[in-house]
Amino acid sequence: MTVAGGAWETVIGLETHVQLRTASKMFCGCSAAFGAPPNTNVCPVCLGLPGALPVPNEQALKLAVRAALALGCTLHPKSVFARKNYFYPDLPKGYQISQFEQPLATQGALSYVSPERGLTTATIVRLHLEEDAGKSLHDRFPKETAIDLNRCGVPLIEIVTGPDFRSPPEARRYLQTLKQVLEYAGISDCDMEKGSLRVDANVSVRRAGATALGTKTEVKNINSFAYVEKALTVERDRQIALLEGGGVVEQQTLLYDSKTNGVRPQRSKEQSHDYRYFPDPDLPPLALTEEFIAQQQAQLPELPATKRERFMTQYALSVNDADVLTGDRAVADYYEAVVHAGADAKLAANWVINEVLADAKTHDEQLRVPPGALAQLIGLVRGGTLSQQAAKRVFAEVAERGGEPRNVAEALGVVQVGDSGVVAGWVTEVLGAHPQEVVRYKQGETKLMPFFVGQVMKVSRGKADPKLAQRILEEKLAA
Amino acid sequence: MSDPGEALASAKAAADRIVRAKRLNACLTPPKELRQSLTKQAQAAHPSGVLYGMPVAVKDNICTLEFTTTCGSRILEGYRSPYEATAVAKLKAAGALIAGKTNCDEFGMGSSTEHSTYGRTLHPFDKTRVPGGSSGGSAALVAAGAVPAGLGSETGGSVRQPASFCGIVGIKPTYGRVSRSGLVAFGSSLDQIGVFGRSVHDAARVLSVISGRDPRDSTCEARDSLRLPTVPESLQGFVIGIPKEYFPPDLAPAVRRACDRAIRLLKELGAAVREVSLPHTQYAVPTYYIIAPAEASSNLARYDGARYGPRFDGARDVRALYRTTRGEGFGPEVRRRILVGTYVLSSGYYDAYYRRAQQMRALIAQDFRNVFDRGVDLLFTPTTPTPAFKAGEKLADPVAMYLSDIFVVTANLAGLPAMSLPIGRVKGLPIGGQLIGQAFLEDEMIEAAYALERVVPAAQDA
Numbered sequence: 001m002t003v004a005g006g007a008w009e010t011v012i013g014l015e016t017h018v019q020l021r022t023a024s025k026m027f028c029g030c031s032a033a034f035g036a037p038p039n040t041n042v043c044p045v046c047l048g049l050p051g052a053l054p055v056p057n058e059q060a061l062k063l064a065v066r067a068a069l070a071l072g073c074t075l076h077p078k079s080v081f082a083r084k085n086y087f088y089p090d091l092p093k094g095y096q097i098s099q100f101e102q103p104l105a106t107q108g109a110l111s112y113v114s115p116e117r118g119l120t121t122a123t124i125v126r127l128h129l130e131e132d133a134g135k136s137l138h139d140r141f142p143k144e145t146a147i148d149l150n151r152c153g154v155p156l157i158e159i160v161t162g163p164d165f166r167s168p169p170e171a172r173r174y175l176q177t178l179k180q181v182l183e184y185a186g187i188s189d190c191d192m193e194k195g196s197l198r199v200d201a202n203v204s205v206r207r208a209g210a211t212a213l214g215t216k217t218e219v220k221n222i223n224s225f226a227y228v229e230k231a232l233t234v235e236r237d238r239q240i241a242l243l244e245g246g247g248v249v250e251q252q253t254l255l256y257d258s259k260t261n262g263v264r265p266q267r268s269k270e271q272s273h274d275y276r277y278f279p280d281p282d283l284p285p286l287a288l289t290e291e292f293i294a295q296q297q298a299q300l301p302e303l304p305a306t307k308r309e310r311f312m313t314q315y316a317l318s319v320n321d322a323d324v325l326t327g328d329r330a331v332a333d334y335y336e337a338v339v340h341a342g343a344d345a346k347l348a349a350n351w352v353i354n355e356v357l358a359d360a361k362t363h364d365e366q367l368r369v370p371p372g373a374l375a376q377l378i379g380l381v382r383g384g385t386l387s388q389q390a391a392k393r394v395f396a397e398v399a400e401r402g403g404e405p406r407n408v409a410e411a412l413g414v415v416q417v418g419d420s421g422v423v424a425g426w427v428t429e430v431l432g433a434h435p436q437e438v439v440r441y442k443q444g445e446t447k448l449m450p451f452f453v454g455q456v457m458k459v460s461r462g463k464a465d466p467k468l469a470q471r472i473l474e475e476k477l478a479a
Numbered sequence: 480m481s482d483p484g485e486a487l488a489s490a491k492a493a494a495d496r497i498v499r500a501k502r503l504n505a506c507l508t509p510p511k512e513l514r515q516s517l518t519k520q521a522q523a524a525h526p527s528g529v530l531y532g533m534p535v536a537v538k539d540n541i542c543t544l545e546f547t548t549t550c551g552s553r554i555l556e557g558y559r560s561p562y563e564a565t566a567v568a569k570l571k572a573a574g575a576l577i578a579g580k581t582n583c584d585e586f587g588m589g590s591s592t593e594h595s596t597y598g599r600t601l602h603p604f605d606k607t608r609v610p611g612g613s614s615g616g617s618a619a620l621v622a623a624g625a626v627p628a629g630l631g632s633e634t635g636g637s638v639r640q641p642a643s644f645c646g647i648v649g650i651k652p653t654y655g656r657v658s659r660s661g662l663v664a665f666g667s668s669l670d671q672i673g674v675f676g677r678s679v680h681d682a683a684r685v686l687s688v689i690s691g692r693d694p695r696d697s698t699c700e701a702r703d704s705l706r707l708p709t710v711p712e713s714l715q716g717f718v719i720g721i722p723k724e725y726f727p728p729d730l731a732p733a734v735r736r737a738c739d740r741a742i743r744l745l746k747e748l749g750a751a752v753r754e755v756s757l758p759h760t761q762y763a764v765p766t767y768y769i770i771a772p773a774e775a776s777s778n779l780a781r782y783d784g785a786r787y788g789p790r791f792d793g794a795r796d797v798r799a800l801y802r803t804t805r806g807e808g809f810g811p812e813v814r815r816r817i818l819v820g821t822y823v824l825s826s827g828y829y830d831a832y833y834r835r836a837q838q839m840r841a842l843i844a845q846d847f848r849n850v851f852d853r854g855v856d857l858l859f860t861p862t863t864p865t866p867a868f869k870a871g872e873k874l875a876d877p878v879a880m881y882l883s884d885i886f887v888v889t890a891n892l893a894g895l896p897a898m899s900l901p902i903g904r905v906k907g908l909p910i911g912g913q914l915i916g917q918a919f920l921e922d923e924m925i926e927a928a929y930a931l932e933r934v935v936p937a938a939q940d941a
Binding site: 056276 | 541542548550555558560561562564659660661662663664666667668694695696697698773774776777779780781783785786787797801821824825826829833
């Protein structure tokens with residue numbers, strides 16, 4: 001946005017809460033599953049009953065350590081659980097167990113492809129472990145608030161970035177990349193709809209070229225990926241309008257409302273208090289041995305960025321193709337299986353990116369054609385048995401009903417015809433049907449050749465060998 | 480005891496004795512409920528258990544399935560825990576009978592058992608005096624001979640101080656020796672379940688049963704349960720330190736005389752006795768009164784009337800619900816400590832109070848390590864500066880009340896095992912001597928206590 005006083009620069013930092021993929025909660029054995037009937041996954045510990053004590057979930061710790069490693073963080077051999085004290089009915093202990101002065105990990109980085117700046121690195125300031133609160137339900141009973149404590153105590157990691165993003169789309173791209181990494185490593189489902197990934201944003205603006213940060217606001221209640229960009233844009237624009245009107249930005253917490261696409265200040269009662277953090281005396285400091293860290297490192301799969309690099313060198317793919325193929329771990333694995341089944345790497349990439357992903361999009365993200373079958377199909381095209389067009393029909397048929405591509409092609413009657421007598425028949429038919437084009441071609445418009453080949457393919461219903469068809473066309477047109 | 484009939488007889492006799500001691504207001508469980516439960520427990524108790532048929536009274540801040548757990552507070556009136564404390568489960572597994580719940584200062588906050596919403600507990604030998612606290616109910620029942628042993632809990636001396644006042648044995652184990660699971664939290668980094676017994680042996684064998692690892696408590700050490708020592712012939716080879724800071728000029732003369740006599744007896748038993756110094760002792764009470772209230776302010780946040788316990792009316796919204804429930808549900812001492820604790824944790828004051836208190840706590844613990852590193856095995860001190868004081872005497876002056884715990888809070892701050900045993904009397908009132916041991920070396924401490932108990936004229940005026 002350019003104005004009289006010069007352009008504005010947007011500065012955004014993100015705090016992301018990610019639910020770890022564990023069977024049980026952070027400090028007790030209750031199920032962490034989403035969607036159970038209210039208050040059924042609870043016990044004295046997560047209900048905060050008198051005398052009950054927390055015991056850390058080792059699987060949660062493993063996943064948090066893997067997340068820290070995947071994000072290139074420095075893991076601290078000793079970290080400390082702290083109590084964040086505040087009163088709220090869905091917080092049964094009156095405090096949340098989190099980490100404060102001594103978090104699990106700090107100083108990480110995540111590379112992502114900014115839509116504006118290309119390959120960029122976001123700094124991860126800290127990554128810490130904590131437990132989730134319960135849910136207050138204000139719409140179940142008239143004039144009463146109901147509390148569901150199933151979510152209470154579910155393990156989370158909070159990932160805090162520096163003020164590194166310069167636009168809402170950039171922030172969104174970072175989040176997508178973060179989600180990709182965490183999904184890859186099996187750390188979280190990252191499902192915003194189910195609340196397993198939640199994001200709060202710190203937003204400020206400043207004049208382009210300024211080095212000091214402007215006053216920031218915190219935007220909460222961003223419930224889906226689609227809203228990340230919208231919410232940040234709304235708040236960015238609000239701040240700019242305010243400053244240009246001679247006003248000042250007030251440091252406050254804002255709630256995004258997706259229905260109105262606007263932000264409103266949190267009521268003062270909901271505003272952050274003095275949380276009176278102090279080390280939780282119920283939990284000894286968390287000690288990480290080098291051995292434990294190494295074991296978690298060994299559990300990490302190849303991450304998207306590394307995989308992308310490898311695909312580019314190993315399969316001679318473009319950065320864009322490699323990026324698309326490594327965007328999802330299942331797709332990357334599928335692509336490699338196709339190549340390992342004997343398909344040409346470049347052809348396989350085209351097939352996966354175009355046909356396979358398009359089919360998956362309309363079929364619940366299912367990769368319906370087995371890798372071996374796709375490799376066979378690619379081989380049939382390459383060997384001249386199937387035209388590209390016929391192969392697509394075979395692909396669709398195999399996706400729908402299964403079967404060997406070779407058999408399916410035969411059954412469909414689309415196996416390429418290499419008999420020059422038969423092809424010559426189709427050529428004669430096409431030339432007879434298009435006398436004007438024949439005249440134009442003969443007058444020098446040789447660019448009409450693909451048109452004639454296309455027509456031959458059409459009348460042969462994809463069965464003609466296009467190379468043979470072109471040779472016969474050239475012969476006949478030259479006559 | 481191994482005949483199933485004997486447990487029933489023991490249960491009935493215990494119920495009779497506890498009901499006869501009703502005037503002490505030590506047991507909160509109604510007589511009828513107590514009798515029925517004891518009979519039922521005796522029928523179910525396993526005869527092979529090492530405590531088979533032994534009635535054990537349990538402080539009301541330790542969760543039991545048999546009885547309510549109120550912590551002496553209105554805010555938990557009628558509260559029944561859906562689970563039981565690990566210590567209680569271990570007692571039952573050993574064949575012991577849970578002989579009712581005992582009165583205490585509300586949530587363990589107090590030194591006289593006067594701060595209970597269910598009324599004060601009387602000293603068993605002098606009804607005008609306090610039995611000490613906060614575990615005064617268990618101490619009074621044991622001292623009155625109603626039960627051979629009881630469970631109490633300590634945050635800052637709440638077992639040893641009433642043991643001293645009532646003339647019985649009270650042991651606070653090393654922090655982490657006994658699971659805190661099911662002990663309603665006051666100051667979590669200090670809290671530890673302790674035991675009362677009429678003899679060192681009764682207290683020690685109950686402690687042995689309840690000690691040991693527990694997967695439900697991350698602060699409980701992964702150690703086997705305590706192994707009881709045998710009664711020694713002498714204390715040859717023991718080096719016992721006498722910290723001079725525990726013998727101030729204003730120490731009650733009778734207490735000083737009783738201690739001097741006990742020290743002489745320790746020497747006669749063959750122990751080497753030497754004076755030592757714990758220079759940061761004077762800061763223990765102020766340090767304690769920052770850390771314990773800080774943790775309490777957080778631990779007691781859960782009592783808000785939203786999920787369990789009584790909910791007081793007049794609540795227009797959730798803030799008002801908190802205000803009325805907490806305002807009316809907590810007594811004045813608890814409210815005072817929540818306020819202090821909230822203050823010292825507030826941003827802007829945290830560094831000045833809480834952080835400095837933690838630093839001081841580390842120095843106090845270091846004092847003990849320094850002494851133990853120089854060859855001292857155990858420390859001997861008075862348990863309290865005076866015998867049991869009069870009821871009401873210190874109610875108006877919280878600081879005077881706090882100072883009655885001056886010799887006992889250090890072991891909680893340092894996490895060390897410590898115990899009180901009777902070493903004499905003055906005008907019929909018991910005087911307690913304190914032994915402080917090294918971490919997880921309760922066996923040495925108990926060994927010395929066995930020896931001293933055998934020779935000290937505990938019933939005689941000093």
